[in-house]
Amino acid sequence: MTPFVSHPLYMRRGVWQPRQPSERTGRWGKMVHFYMENEIAVVGVMLGLFVLSLFVVGFNVIIIGIVFIAVVLICAGFPIFVIFSGTIYGMLSALIISGAIINERIQGRYLILGVTPSGFLGASWALCSLSIQNSNLLRQLRGTLRSIYAIMALILLLPFLLVSLFYVANVRTYNVYELWSVLLLSFCFLGFCIVDFFQSACVGSLIGIIAAHHSETRSNTQNTVISNFLAVQMAVYLITAFLCLFIIPAIFSAISYPITPFYGFICIGLLYGVREILIITLWHGLAITIDDDVDQLNTLTRIRIKDRSWMGHLARRLLGVLWRNPLD
Numbered sequence: 001m002t003p004f005v006s007h008p009l010y011m012r013r014g015v016w017q018p019r020q021p022s023e024r025t026g027r028w029g030k031m032v033h034f035y036m037e038n039e040i041a042v043v044g045v046m047l048g049l050f051v052l053s054l055f056v057v058g059f060n061v062i063i064i065g066i067v068f069i070a071v072v073l074i075c076a077g078f079p080i081f082v083i084f085s086g087t088i089y090g091m092l093s094a095l096i097i098s099g100a101i102i103n104e105r106i107q108g109r110y111l112i113l114g115v116t117p118s119g120f121l122g123a124s125w126a127l128c129s130l131s132i133q134n135s136n137l138l139r140q141l142r143g144t145l146r147s148i149y150a151i152m153a154l155i156l157l158l159p160f161l162l163v164s165l166f167y168v169a170n171v172r173t174y175n176v177y178e179l180w181s182v183l184l185l186s187f188c189f190l191g192f193c194i195v196d197f198f199q200s201a202c203v204g205s206l207i208g209i210i211a212a213h214h215s216e217t218r219s220n221t222q223n224t225v226i227s228n229f230l231a232v233q234m235a236v237y238l239i240t241a242f243l244c245l246f247i248i249p250a251i252f253s254a255i256s257y258p259i260t261p262f263y264g265f266i267c268i269g270l271l272y273g274v275r276e277i278l279i280i281t282l283w284h285g286l287a288i289t290i291d292d293d294v295d296q297l298n299t300l301t302r303i304r305i306k307d308r309s310w311m312g313h314l315a316r317r318l319l320g321v322l323w324r325n326p327l328d
Helices: 008-013 026-037 039-056 059-083 085-106 119-134 136-168 176-212 218-254 263-289 294-301 309-322
Strands: none
Touching: 008 119, 059 085, 085 119, 085 136, 085 176, 085 218, 119 136, 119 176, 119 294, 136 176, 176 218, 176 263, 218 263, 218 309, 263 294, 263 309
């Protein structure tokens, strides 16, 4: 999200001006265009069908069905969306970034961008940040998730403070500790969602840049982005789950330390640590892919990650696993 305003791409396209919506094409675009042109007629037909169904099926059945569908969507769909929001945002970021870079490569402009003072690395970073900032879809998703996280935090904060006050004051209220534990675990869930969102966005951006340099067509780029991003996400979740379910409980059992609700924050810390290692590895992999060193990458992006030889070796192994022909 840091603007690379000194790059010529920003001077040509601008930073804060979102792209104008393109003409709707395809089946979905035609359906949206038809709805916008005939909105009143479509709404009238839907209301007519609803009234007709009331007479045919019955009012009680229709109302019960609507309430049941709404409850299922709220109770099941909302938690699933929140849990996988980081993965969804990271995959969309990777697809949009890789699409922007591969489009420049296919049209023959990427080699020209490499002549700019910051080279291919600067061009890739500029296309990455431009894609993130100018995407209406990503902007709307960021705004929606920001509102959801804020509402969840506000809903949990006041009950948590009150119950914590009762718990610290040793008030003999029924199930105070259980309620305090549930609220604390709810904050753990919120912390997991926030950490997962930010780190998944970083992983998706790096994979999007790297994947566009290992593919020659748009379809191949999209396929590798989806498969590799889901592979590294699943690997992170499996490693974290193994540590949280087997290793950490075994250590606690060995030292005779009970597992408390704060165990959730330990799991979040493990998730953060495992994925941070992946991000640093992909950072070195980005430098290897574009034939630059990490120090120059740090200078360009103003992100300070130390250049370590063992991380470079690990990055080469990871690139060799994700892409059979790493361009290093």
